[in-house]
Amino acid sequence: MSKSKKQVELEQQMGELTQDLQRTRADFENFRKRVDEDRTRAKELGQEQAVAKLLPVIDTIDRAVSHFPDDLKGNKWAEGVVSLSKN
Secondary structure, eight states: OOOOHHHHHHHHHHHHHHHHHHHHHHHHHHHHHHHHHHHHHHHHHHHHHHHHHHHHHHHHHHHHHHTOOGGGTTOHHHHHHHHHHHO
16 A cells, blocks of 8 residues: 555654654753753852852951950840851
């Protein structure tokens, strides 16, 4: 039984469409992975920037605590600052 010209054309078209679909699926999967990687990188960068901004504050607190005068011992505010440097 031979295939008609129309049948051959339809099978060829179906093959092309199947390949297009497979490429589109692969492209979408690659896009999804790229977006996930970008999101992860953005989160890490945000965390790094936050820590970089906090480091000078932490250093300043540590320096202040190391130079507290003895007469501030027992002062609630001073104890609060000291507790910041311990964490």
